[in-house]
Amino acid sequence: MIDKNYEYLKDQLKYTGFGEGLNNELKEKMLKQDHYFNIRHQSKIGENNLVSILYFKKVDASEMVYFNRYQLTFKPEQSMEMMGQTFYINKENNIMLKEAYNLMNGRAVNKDLTNKEGEKYNAWLQKDFKDMDNDGNYKIKQFHQNYGYNLNGELAKLPIKELSNNQDKLSLIQSLQKGNLQSVTLTDGNKDQKIFIEANPQFKTINVYDGNLKKIEKETLTRGQSLETIPAKNVISQNQSSTSKSNQQSMRAGDDESFGSNAKAIQKTRKKGLSH
Numbered sequence: 260m261i262d263k264n265y266e267y268l269k270d271q272l273k274y275t276g277f278g279e280g281l282n283n284e285l286k287e288k289m290l291k292q293d294h295y296f297n298i299r300h301q302s303k304i305g306e307n308n309l310v311s312i313l314y315f316k317k318v319d320a321s322e323m324v325y326f327n328r329y330q331l332t333f334k335p336e337q338s339m340e341m342m343g344q345t346f347y348i349n350k351e352n353n354i355m356l357k358e359a360y361n362l363m364n365g366r367a368v369n370k371d372l373t374n375k376e377g378e379k380y381n382a383w384l385q386k387d388f389k390d391m392d393n394d395g396n397y398k399i400k401q402f403h404q405n406y407g408y409n410l411n412g413e414l415a416k417l418p419i420k421e422l423s424n425n426q427d428k429l430s431l432i433q434s435l436q437k438g439n440l441q442s443v444t445l446t447d448g449n450k451d452q453k454i455f456i457e458a459n460p461q462f463k464t465i466n467v468y469d470g471n472l473k474k475i476e477k478e479t480l481t482r483g484q485s486l487e488t489i490p491a492k493n494v495i496s497q498n499q500s501s502t503s504k505s506n507q508q509s510m511r512a513g514d515d516e517s518f519g520s521n522a523k524a525i526q527k528t529r530k531k532g533l534s535h
Contacts (some may be wrong), residue, residue, distance in 0.1 A: 264323055265289055268315075271326055275348070276356030277313065289324055293317070300329075304360055309333045311356065331359050344386075344396050349373075354384075361438030362386050362399070367460050369410075369436035383408060383460035400461070408460040410435060417467070417480055420444040420451065435465075445480070 268289075269282050277300050288296045300311040313329045325348075332343035344363055346354045351373070358368045367385040374380060383402040390398045402408055410432060414422060421427035421443055434441045435458045445452040454475070455468040467475040 261289060268324065268326055271348070272313070274355075275326075275329075275353055276358075277311070277329075281313070288315070294319075302356070304357070307333050307360070309356075309360065329356075329359075331356070331363065333360070333363070345394065355437075358438055366438040366440065367402075367458050368438035369458070369460075380404065383458070385461060402460040406460070406463075408463050410458055410460075410465070413463070413465045417465075417477070418446055420446045 265286055268285060269279070272281055272285070273279055281298050281300060284298055288298070294317045296315050298313045298315070300313060302309045302311070310332045311329050312332075314327050315324055316327050317324045328345055328347045330343055330345045332341050334341050342363060344359070346359050352371050354362070354368070354370070358370075362368055362384065363386065365386065365388070367383045369381065369383050371379060371381050381404050383406075385400050385402070386397045387400045388397055392398055414431070419431075421431050431441060431443065435456070438458075440455055440457050442453055442455050445454055453470050455470075455472065457466045459466050464477060467477045467480065469475050
């Protein structure tokens, strides 16, 4: 029974984003037969050091151990204090570690969910930094399918080079759905410009930032503003642009390299409600 339970939990930790480094400690604590135990996990995204405490509980009736929840703590770049939030574990469609990180940085994550009646639905999730529950967690807003957010349609309004390749387009959409701040290439036929984008389902748009992480009004780009108006140091020539393969690799990684220096600048433009 323990071996089967252990294998299930081991896979659950792996696919929730905690890797395989906790397996030995997990098995040791399961063998002790304690009703409650926790495991500490440390990781790093960009310049942010993340600490997660994973909570487990053994149910007497079944003798099964369950992974109930984890608390993620890190210090947002613009804050002098640590920020901690708890994420609960269900049978499926859980918030992965990277997704939790993105939510705590104010970005939106797209998930397939199940309601109380067992019906599946899709929604964008985003932390509401104006509303907190009794346990000190910021509540999560949901924007369902019928809310009318069309990510594909919003992307199509911009001259994004990656949209011309089906695989690059799919990788881009999947990265944005995970809540990542993603680099893309704007092109006007003569010059390529690296920018950063993120999904904004609440306002049915995408947020756009230049190479220095200054916010760009998307409407100016959709009206055909020339890339000549953007500082030359941010413009890359056509022969310097990334290949299709490298673009796909960058998107699959969720542009982790940008989370330190780039996310730091963007976070400063967000609502100050992130800091306590």
